[in-house]
Structures are given as structure tokens and as C-alpha cells.
Amino acid sequence: MATNLSRRTFFGAAAGTTALGLGMFRTxxxxxAKDIKWDETKKFVIIGTGFAGLAAALEAYENGLKADExxxxxxxxxxxxxxxxxxxxxAAAGTDMQEKEGIKDSPDLLYADILKAGGGLAHPTLAxxxxxxxxxxxxWLRDKVGVQFKAVTFHGGHSVKRSHAVTNNxxxxxxxxxxxxxxxxxMEPRLRTIVDEIIIxxxxxxxxxxxxxxxxxxxxxxxxxxxxxxxxxxxxxxxxFSNNVQMRMSHDPRLNEKFDSTNxxxxxxxxxxxxxxxxxxxIQMDWIQMGPWTSPDEKGFGLAPLFVESCLGYGxxxxxxxxxxxxxxxxxxxxxxxAIVAMGHPAVIYTTLENAKTAIIGQNMTQELYxxxxxxxxxxEYPTLDAMAADLKIPLDELKKTxxxxxxYIKDQKDPDFNCMMFKNAKPxxxxxxxAVRLWPRVHHCxxxxxxxxxxxxxxxxxxPIEGLYAAGEVTGGVHGMVRLGTxxxxxxxxxxxxAARQVAAKK
Numbered sequence: 001m002a003t004n005l006s007r008r009t010f011f012g013a014a015a016g017t018t019a020l021g022l023g024m025f026r027t028x029x030x031x032x033a034k035d036i037k038w039d040e041t042k043k044f045v046i047i048g049t050g051f052a053g054l055a056a057a058l059e060a061y062e063n064g065l066k067a068d069e070x071x072x073x074x075x076x077x078x079x080x081x082x083x084x085x086x087x088x089x090x091a092a093a094g095t096d097m098q099e100k101e102g103i104k105d106s107p108d109l110l111y112a113d114i115l116k117a118g119g120g121l122a123h124p125t126l127a128x129x130x131x132x133x134x135x136x137x138x139x140w141l142r143d144k145v146g147v148q149f150k151a152v153t154f155h156g157g158h159s160v161k162r163s164h165a166v167t168n169n170x171x172x173x174x175x176x177x178x179x180x181x182x183x184x185x186x187m188e189p190r191l192r193t194i195v196d197e198i199i200i201x202x203x204x205x206x207x208x209x210x211x212x213x214x215x216x217x218x219x220x221x222x223x224x225x226x227x228x229x230x231x232x233x234x235x236x237x238x239x240x241f242s243n244n245v246q247m248r249m250s251h252d253p254r255l256n257e258k259f260d261s262t263n264x265x266x267x268x269x270x271x272x273x274x275x276x277x278x279x280x281x282x283i284q285m286d287w288i289q290m291g292p293w294t295s296p297d298e299k300g301f302g303l304a305p306l307f308v309e310s311c312l313g314y315g316x317x318x319x320x321x322x323x324x325x326x327x328x329x330x331x332x333x334x335x336x337x338x339a340i341v342a343m344g345h346p347a348v349i350y351t352t353l354e355n356a357k358t359a360i361i362g363q364n365m366t367q368e369l370y371x372x373x374x375x376x377x378x379x380x381e382y383p384t385l386d387a388m389a390a391d392l393k394i395p396l397d398e399l400k401k402t403x404x405x406x407x408x409y410i411k412d413q414k415d416p417d418f419n420c421m422m423f424k425n426a427k428p429x430x431x432x433x434x435x436a437v438r439l440w441p442r443v444h445h446c447x448x449x450x451x452x453x454x455x456x457x458x459x460x461x462x463x464x465p466i467e468g469l470y471a472a473g474e475v476t477g478g479v480h481g482m483v484r485l486g487t488x489x490x491x492x493x494x495x496x497x498x499x500a501a502r503q504v505a506a507k508k
Contacts, residue, residue, distance in 0.1 A: 027202045036199075038208060041229035043069040044504045045209055047271055048237035049189045050083035051171075051490055052473035052497035054178040056235050057187055058145065059501035067186035071228060073209075075194035076217055076266045079179060081239050082474070083493070085264060085301055086171035087309070089153060089163040089364075090490040092138035093131060097152050097164060105160050107131040114488060117157045117332045118481020121284060125454045126479045126496075130488065133495045138164060141494070146177045153364045154421070155309050155486030157332035163487040169306055169366055174490070192216065194223060195271065198234065198469065200278050204460070206234050206468030217266060233468045233504040236458070237497055240446030240474035241269025242288070248443065251286040261443040262291050262301040272475055275450050280469070281461040283477040284448035289484055290337035291444035295378050295437055296346055303365075303373040304437050307356075308349055309486065310364040314426045315351030316406040317439070319343055323389075323398035325406070330421040334483040337441040348392055350436035352429045353381070359425065383432045392436065403429055445484050448477035456500035470503065472496035 028036070044060050046053045049072060057072050074081075092098075093110035111131035115122050141147040147166060154161045166173025182188065195211040208230045212223025241247045242263040248255045261267070276282060293308035294301070312330045319326050327339040329349070340347045361370045373379040382388035385403060389396040407428035409415045415422060450458050450471045457465035473493035480488065 027200055027204070028207070029202050033201045033207055036207070036227065036229075038229040039226045040071070041231065042071045043230070043232040044071070044501070045228055045230040045234045046070065046072045046237060047195050047209070047235065048081060048239060048473070048475075049074040049079035050081035050237060050239060050473060051174060051493035053235070053237035054175065054182060054497075055494040056237060056472065056497035056501040057182055058178065058185070059498040060505050061185045061187065062144075063502055063505035065505050070187055072182070072187060072189040073193045073195060073211070074189045074191050075215055076264070077192055079189045079191065080172070080175045082263050082267060083171045083490075084175040086490065087301075087305055087487070088168065088170040088173045089155075089165040089487045090138060090141065090174070090494070091158075091162050091485070091487040092134040092164055092491065093162050094135050095138050095152075095164065097149065098160075098162065101152055101161070103152065103160050103162070105162050107134065109159055110134060110162065110488075113157065113159050113485060114480065117483040117485050119483065120481065121287070121478075122481030123478040126452070129454050129499070130479070130492050130495055134491050137491055137495050137498070141174065145181050147174055151363050153310060154312065154330075154423075156312055156330050156336065157483070157485045165364055169364060169369060192223075195274070198274050198278050199227070204279060204466060206230065206278075206466065209234060230468065232507045233470055233500070235456075235497070235500050235504070236271045236275060236450065236469070236471040236475045237473050237493070238271035238475050239263075239267050240449065241272060242267045242443045242446055244268040248288055248446070251448070252288050255288060255443055259290075259441075259443050260299065262294060263443070269446075272449055275458060275469065275471070278466065278469075279460045279462075280458050280466060281451040281463070282449060283451045284481070285446075285477065287447035287482045288443060289333055289445040289447055290341065290441035292333055292336035292340055292441050293439060294442045294444075296440040297438055298376060298378045302378065303369055303376075304378050304439070306365040306369060307360055307373065307379055307435075308437055308439065310360040311349055311351050311356075311437075313421045313423045314355040314359050315349060315429055316402055317347055317349040318394070318399070318402060320348045320392050320394045321345070323395045323402055325402060325418060328418040328420050331418075332483045332485065333444075340439060340441055346438045346440040348394070348436055348438055350388065350429070350434055352427070352431065353433045353435055354427055354431065355429065356435055358427070359423065378437065380436045382434045382436065385432070385434060388434050388436055392438075445489065446474055447480055447482060447484060449475050451478055452476050452496070454499070455503055456496045457503070470500035472500055
């Protein structure tokens with residue numbers, strides 16, 4: 001039950017930091033709401049500076065809100081969150097870049113792929129919105145925001161190549177142009193500004209937020225309290241909870257501290273909790289995705305994923321103990337990650353330098369990033385299969401059998417064993433040098449989160465929209481189901497961030 005506090009208790013200067021302790025759930029009466037002394041009033045308050053938050057800010061401005069009517073709040077000392085360190089590609093189905101390469105794609109095919117990968121758990125109306133608006137979102141990024149794209153690439157689980165990669169192969173290729181456009185419009189994120197609480201009235205309508213400026217991440221008692229009114233709405237674009245071990249273990253006890261995360265340190269999920277405290281519903285919280293392309297030879301997201309995802313179909317993934325393939329290389333992330341974890345030790349994926357130059361270096365991975373991964377020994381180079389087998393302790397005879405069989409499948413363009421997708425420009429892995437990456441999954445994406453409708457409105461535990469509260473990106477659940485296809489979440493963040501912004505801008 002909500003607790004109604006007196007105005008003196010709620011707004012007394014002396015009691016401000018004690019009665020309003022972190023995480024306390026309360027409502028204010030209509031009379032009290034009128035008397036709140038807000039430090040600032042905005043029409044639109046955005047929490048988070050990743051893909052969803054920045055896209056929402058730009059869309060709100062482009063739909064009539066003024067720069068000084070929009071606040072973009074970020075708890076970390078730098079903007080971008082997980083988005084700025086992601087792999088740097090966005091899914092779009094039916095673009096002119098695809099057409100130039102002869103790739104036949106459509107929103108219907110993308111929609112079908114999302115539902116298939118989601119195992120029937122993706123909410124159809126949400127998946128449909130992503131599929132239908134993916135192309136427009138791509139053109140908005142390229143033609144309006146100024147994002148530079150260089151290639152269409154393939155990610156596991158998709159039916160065709162539809163992941164549009166930016167020139168620098170990093171999420172910063174999106175975030176930096178978006179930040180520049182925000183600055184051009186007169187909007188800049190407020191860094192080190194954490195939100196502790198969503199303030200609602202006794203009708204459960206969102207009034208604004210309470211938080212702290214000058215916050216220092218990791219020092220949870222730091223900062224100076226503030227209140228901010230949001231007359232048209234609050235958007236939660238704060239990301240998931242991959243780095244909150246306690247929170248993820250409450251939903252999946254297996255994901256203890258032994259599993260690292262690809263996420264930035266601030267992915268701790270407190271805005272999901274704040275929304276729960278005012279009655280928001282959460283869904284599918286125990287579906288937490290592991291990235292099957294991370295390497296134990298580096299930390300965080302790293303460089304391995306850029307190589308590994310483009311390696312699919314050009315070389316086999318094997319159990320180094322047996323030298324045998326064990327899973328569909330081009331299958332979805334969950335299936336691959338679960339299979340590696342079940343083995344209990346890192347897997348290995350490899351191909352030749354010749355294939356890498358065709359499909360990876362210069363396409364999904366710049367020469368500079370490749371050279372760095374080689375220098376750090378994340379990508380390991382061997383003159384022959386014999387040398388690779390000796391170094392990685394792989395049974396040589398079995399490795400040669402696996403390699404010969406996979407080479408036949410490349411020539412035949414068909415894999416009868418695991419149905420891995422084979423690409424026409426792939427060459428048999430015969431002549432060295434051979435390039436190999438060791439693989440061990442990390443916690444990557446929280447599929448569950450706040451429930452929203454296709455207008456990005458947060459739903460209560462009774463299934464009704466919470467007036468004035470919106471959410472987009474990894475803070476939400478139900479969009480992808482049990483497995484998120486690579487680069488679809490980038491589209492998801494931006495599309496629903498922009499949807500929320502249009503809803504807010506349309507309010508009088």
C-alpha cells in the first residue's frame with residue numbers, strides 16, 4: 001500500500017534526505033502536489049543517454065518541443081551507457097543498401113525472425129512495430145542524424161544480411177552523431193545526475209522525479225537532492241541490470257558473480273525497481289541472455305564479437321577437447337551460449353586469414369581493431385592446423401576430419417549436420433594462416449523488464465498504462481521474447497524511444 005506523508009514530512013528541508021530515503025514508495029495528495037516546490041519544471045524528462053534516450057530527445061525536439069523543455073539525465077560521468085560500447089550495427093529490413101547487394105528482405109521477414117528467435121514469447125504488437133519502422137529508423141539515422149554506414153552484415157538467427165554497420169564498428173558511431181545533433185538543437189545531457197524516485201499523485205499519475213546531482217557512481221550516499229517536474233511525461237531509457245548480481249540471481253540463480261558481463265558498470269537496474277515501487281509490471285525477468293561470442297582472453301564486450309559474428313559460416317566452432325562441432329554456428333545467441341556453458345569449458349571458432357579478409361576485416365571489423373585484437377592475442381594466428389592444434393590442445397586427427405567435412409559443406413553450400421548458413425564467398429579452410437578465437441559466454445542482455453504497450457507506455461501490474469510514464473530499450477521486457485537477435489535491440493531502443501517522444505510531444 002502507498003503511504004501518504006504530510007507535506008511537512010515530505011517537503012521539510014530538514015527531512016529531505018531522511019524521510020525521502022532511497023526506495024520509499026509513496027503518493028502525494030492533489031493538495032500536496034500543488035504545493036510541491038519543484039527545483040525545475042520540464043515537459044519531458046528522459047533518464048538515460050543511450051540509443052533510446054538520445055533518440056527520444058531528438059524526436060521530441062523535431063516534433064515541436066523546445067530544447068529547454070527537455071531534460072536528459074545520466075547518472076554516469078560520461079554519456080552513452082551500453083550503447084556507446086556496442087558492436088555498431090542496426091537491423092533494418094528492406095533498405096537501399098540491401099537492395100544494392102541484391103538482398104531480398106522485408107518487414108514481414110524480420111518480424112518472423114524476431115518471433116522465431118523469441119520462442120513465442122515476444123509480444124507480437126511490439127515486434128511488429130520494430131519490423132515495420134526499422135527502415136524509416138535507418139533512413140532517419142543516416143539522413144537526419146548523420147550516422148555513417150559502410151556495410152550490411154549477417155548476425156546469427158537472421159534469415160538474411162540486414163545488420164547495417166557503422167564505419168567505426170562501434171556504438172559510438174551512433175551515439176556521437178546523436179550527441180552532436182542534440183548539441184546542435186541546444187540540448188546536452190546532465191551527467192552525474194541520478195534519479196532515485198518517481199513521484200506520483202494519489203491517482204498514480206507521474207508528476208516528476210527526485211534525484212541527486214553531483215552523484216559519484218559507487219558512492220551511493222553522494223550528491224545533492226533535487227526535484228524535477230515533468231508535465232508531459234518521464235521516459236525510462238536507463239538500460240538493464242546485467243551488472244546487478246543480486247538482481248539477476250533473484251531471477252536466474254545460476255548467474256552468480258562467476259559470470260562476467262559485457263555491460264558498462266552502471267547497468268544496475270535501479271529504474272526498473274523505482275518503477276516497480278509505483279506499481280509497474282515486469283515481465284520475463286528470468287530470461288537473461290548470454291553472449292556466445294565473448295572471449296576469456298579479454299574483458300567486457302571486447303573485440304572478439306566483431307570477429308566471431310562475421311566468422312559464422314566461414315569456419316567451424318568446435319569443442320577443443322574433441323575437435324568436433326557441437327552446435328549450429330549461425331543459430332541464435334541463447335542456443336549457442338547454452339551449448340558452450342553446458343560443455344563447461346571454452347569453445348574455439350576458427351577460419352583462414354583469406355576468409356577473414358573477405359568477410360571480416362574491413363567489413364565488420366576495421367584493420368585497426370583487428371590489429372589490436374591480434375596484438376592482445378584475442379585473435380590467435382597459426383601458420384597451419386597442426387600448429388593451432390598443438391597450441392590449443394586439440395586432437396589433430398579429429399580436427400583434420402572436422403575441417404575436411406566443413407570444407408565440403410562450404411563447397412556444397414549446405415550443412416546437413418547442423419544447418420549452418422553458408423555464404424557463397426566463403427572459401428574452404430585449407431591454406432594458412434588460420435585465425436582462432438576462444439569463446440566463453442558473458443551476461444549480455446536482460447530480455448525482461450518493464451511491460452510496455454506499442455505506444456511505449458509503462459503498464460501497471462493491473463495491465464493499465466501508468467499515466468505519464470514511458471520506457472524504451474533494455475529497461476523493458478517482452479519486446480524480443482527469450483532471445484534477442486543481434487542488432488535488433490538497437491532498432492528497438494531507438495524506435496520505442498522515438499515513439500515515446502511523439503506521445504509526449506503531442507500532449508497539450
